Amino acid sequence: MSSQHLAAILPSQGSRFEIQQRPTPTPGPNELLLEVHSVALNPIDYYSRDFGFGVSSYPAVVGSDIGGIVLQTGSSVKDFKAGDRVASFAPAFFKLGSPDYGALQKKVLVPAVNTTLIPEKLSFDEASLLPMAVLTTWSGFYSIGVARDTAFKPSDKKGFLVWGGASSVGTAAIQVAKSLGYIVFATASSKHHSYIKTLGADYLFDYKDEDVVEKIVKTAKDAGIFIDTGYDAVGAWKHSMQVLHEAKGDAKKAMLASAPPLKEEEMPKLGDVEAKFVLAPEGDEALAEHFGFVFNKWLKEKLAKGEWIVAPKIKKMGGGLEGLNDALDELKKGASGEKLVLNL
Template identity: 50%
Template sequence: MVTAMTHLAYYLPAAGAPAELIQRATPTPGPGELLIETKAVALNPLDWYQRGWGFHIKHPAVIGSDVAGIVIATGTDVPAGAPKVGARVLAMAPSFYSFGKPDYGALQEKVVVSSADIMELPDSMSFVDAATFPMAILTAWSGWYSIGLRRDTSYTAADKKCMLVWGGASSIGGMAVQTAKTMGYTVFASASPKNFDYVKSLGAAKVFDYHDTDVVEQIVRAAKEDGLSISTGFDSAGDMKSCHAILKEFGTESEPALLSEARPFTPEQEPITPGVMMKFIVPPENDIERAEFVAFIFAWLKQHIADGSVVPSPPARVVEGGLAGVDAALDILQKGVSCEKLVVEI
């Protein structure tokens, strides 16, 4: 069912065909859903995978996940505690889970989202900053979920627990640094030297240059000098070899160090390292468990935004042109960015 209204959308009509800007019918949200008037969308590598390769979508499609905007309609059976019409919100648009079904992609002026995947914004937070959160925070917590790290994990300095985050200046890596810090880990991260101070501002105790040929030895030595055990790691940059080389110094076959890996890999690519267990990041697949998981994450995020222990990361860079600028923004993202999150305002 749709309303009589239409809105502008960044639309992928067919595999291999260029994107189009079209007017499409504005949908009515269904049971448990809300309709958001989009104000800002942050871009992720997933978006250019989908644009260029048709990854995990069925055409025609509208892509995009990280959205911030205003609730303008609600469907039936929306929980009483969900944001009301007029609320400023951030949300995880379900494009990935719907294989790009057009109503559910963020890159359009109106998008349908689940009432489970949404959080009301504090008045002080801009739509641009808010849009940087959803994919990063959900991926970071999904990484901890994948390796069995409990949501209520809470260490103190006396526990000497250290977390390795490879690629701490990236969107997902920066959120891994912040979430690990709130759980009480001492965080060691890798980054380019120009981003050292920034990664430390997110909570990393020490940051190392991943370009250094002896970076593995530097990290292992620093941890041992500080009496720390690097028993857990998060690789957001795809350097499995270095992560394994570090973690094997602290894990054993009976109690392996755990690595959460953000980049897909085949069995042939996976290093086999005694004392290290690596898992690709996946969220809960069961719909009920996933809804509970996301509800926890957004409740956690709201609390930590309020107390200032979690901030948008990395800084947003607005790409001009709105929906008409999406192709140019995705081209920039595909070439690679450093310590910035590309955002489109709509």
């Protein structure tokens, strides 16, 4: 095995990525060394590059979403072996940019609990769309107290709001909410509605309609559905909270998870509706348990049963690691119903 590999290195805060060789690390007891084939790009990648978000020292390597192959397993790892095809969430954010742990390099260390075996029919590009979106969804559900074993029946008439249904996180939130038995109300541009229906959303609304809140509330009331839980994937917490406020029925309180950060002074409350910023559990043990549930159990089962639709659409970017800076510049301008993917 080569002892060097190519990496996109951040030399200092606010600088562009530089592509350089760096030493290939050896996995610790509960870690895997992966060969990275595909990386999906996320807003946090340019927040890290341009503003130093989630980076404590330099040089740093960042990036989260991987489709790849296991090269080497740590001494305590039982459920993976060299050659396994996997999707994995690189812990760059949790390791504050520590170079061995960022996805934007050809070889990377990841905890085994952050990793899911993928079926043969799933490509590495498709696999790379899964980790951040599914983790962020489950972290949001954890933040607002949605139990993992929630199982509503249609007759329970329990609605769930997803604002930003065409976003990467939103497409996952729709699918997870649906799998728990919720009736899903989602917003997106009209051009995405038929596609988002295939993910399981029951009612679609165009967020550009001036009376979108009224339309959602009326539709829920006419159908006798109460919406007391929701997920804002795009920073539309004011509208989302209005919906919950007016459609929560007799529920004592309603909860909204917000994937984009909420400022402390904004930490909003509207009557009995509360919003929480999406955060994974704190503490090493609780975090590892959360990751293990999401990746080693929940996602693994969904993929094995063919019960997960990879979304949104993939937009392949050229140039490998050398194309990274340009690809992030493009992502920064905004994506609409697509995820940018690089092959390393």
